[in-house]
Amino acid sequence: xxxxxxxxxxxxxxxxxxxxxxxxxxxxxxxxxxxxxxxxxxxxxxxxxxxxxxxxxxxxxxxxxxxxxxxxxxxxxxxxxxxxxxxxxxxxxxxxxxxxxxxxxxxxxxxxxxxxxxxxxxxxxxxxxxxxxxxxxxxxxxxxxxxxxxxxxxxxxxxxxxxxxxxxxxxxxxxxxxxxxxxx
Amino acid sequence: xxxxxxxxxxxxxxxxxxxxxxxxxxxxxxxxxxxxxxxxxxxxxxxxxxxxxxxxxxxxxxxxxxxxxxxxxxxxxxxxxxxxxxxxxxxxxxxxxxxxxxxxxxxxxxxxxxxxxxxxxxxxxxxxxxxxxxxxxxxxxxxxxxxxxxxxxxxxxxxxxxxxxxxxxxxxxxxxxxxxxxxx
DNA sequence: GCAAAAAAACCGTCTAGACGGTACAGTAAA
DNA sequence: TTTACTGTACCGTCTAGACGGTTTTTTTGC
Numbered sequence: 085x086x087x088x089x090x091x092x093x094x095x096x097x098x099x100x101x102x103x104x105x106x107x108x109x110x111x112x113x114x115x116x117x118x119x120x121x122x123x124x125x126x127x128x129x130x131x132x133x134x135x136x137x138x139x140x141x142x143x144x145x146x147x148x149x150x151x152x153x154x155x156x157x158x159x160x161x162x163x164x165x166x167x168x169x170x171x172x173x174x175x176x177x178x179x180x181x182x183x184x185x186x187x188x189x190x191x192x193x194x195x196x197x198x199x200x201x202x203x204x205x206x207x208x209x210x211x212x213x214x215x216x217x218x219x220x221x222x223x224x225x226x227x228x229x230x231x232x233x234x235x236x237x238x239x240x241x242x243x244x245x246x247x248x249x250x251x252x253x254x255x256x257x258x259x260x261x262x263x264x265x266x267x268x
Numbered sequence: 269x270x271x272x273x274x275x276x277x278x279x280x281x282x283x284x285x286x287x288x289x290x291x292x293x294x295x296x297x298x299x300x301x302x303x304x305x306x307x308x309x310x311x312x313x314x315x316x317x318x319x320x321x322x323x324x325x326x327x328x329x330x331x332x333x334x335x336x337x338x339x340x341x342x343x344x345x346x347x348x349x350x351x352x353x354x355x356x357x358x359x360x361x362x363x364x365x366x367x368x369x370x371x372x373x374x375x376x377x378x379x380x381x382x383x384x385x386x387x388x389x390x391x392x393x394x395x396x397x398x399x400x401x402x403x404x405x406x407x408x409x410x411x412x413x414x415x416x417x418x419x420x421x422x423x424x425x426x427x428x429x430x431x432x433x434x435x436x437x438x439x440x441x442x443x444x445x446x447x448x449x450x451x452x
Numbered sequence: 453g454c455a456a457a458a459a460a461a462c463c464g465t466c467t468a469g470a471c472g473g474t475a476c477a478g479t480a481a482a
Numbered sequence: 483t484t485t486a487c488t489g490t491a492c493c494g495t496c497t498a499g500a501c502g503g504t505t506t507t508t509t510t511g512c
Contacts, residue, residue, distance in 0.1 A: 229436045240421065
């Protein structure tokens, strides 16, 4: 069955993700991932034919997860104008530390950049797509760009593990909320 | 003489930096650095007793360079109110691609995070210092924080090698220019 | 409905090479 | 004599990936 294989693949990617978040990119080895996924190294390499292949799988899954989050946020926002912008900021900063897809994506990013910048392509595509959607969000281009930079800044801080003050983020989100209502 | 030694140390750090920017953190090996610096591996280890030691040296030099840039920018800005904020954005984004200290710092950052998060300390100190200086820049706290995030966002993009539209950056800078004159 | 064949999923060891770091003998200049 | 190196040989460790074999699942033939 394909479901079993998909399940195993997911387990492998979960393990890789966990190692990236908790131990850093340097400790992401095939052995470590296999062990954490309760699998042999051979089993791992059956599903992903190389470490690079595994990283690609991880990137794609992360991006898909992020897009789902964005979709949900947009869906739950009744005001069309600027709702993608708000969604982007909300996804970039999520309060619950454990299940933060943005931070996971960040950890993945670091690993990718450090080990194989060629794998950045799908991520760049995603970023371009976000920029485009921001531009078509009913805001003027400069405001859209500013919001993107703010979101990226939040990412950046989370990536470095810098504790960002939740109250401050709330202030920023509120101001954006107000300004996207008018014009920013 | 001490000048000779300092010169060699600088040459070594230049080489390390160059490898980081052009090839990525994975290719930063002692052998590669020594070769690029036209030096033997033994010679390198004479100046830096370990790879970690070399990284620390690199971080410190980068931070010093950035602070010098900030100082210069602030010095050349006649309007006291918000001039550190403007300086920060200007340093984060520099047009001339070759000599961009911000991008070099970014590459170093990645290497550090990926290989030894313990070395982040001096960088976190720097970031906190920047945040503090932004807060004492005559702007309200939320505006200051927003500007920091924008600057970090610019960093983030440069770090990923994402080509940011110079015109857009100019627009952002101009708006900040206008707003820091009034209140943002 | 069931056995045999085939394919999929997985195990665990082995190897070749890279890398950080050490040791040390020697050299050249200040 | 000290400082600033060169250059080589070497060690221990780590890691990606290859490989041959084994178990489990699915498909096929009857």
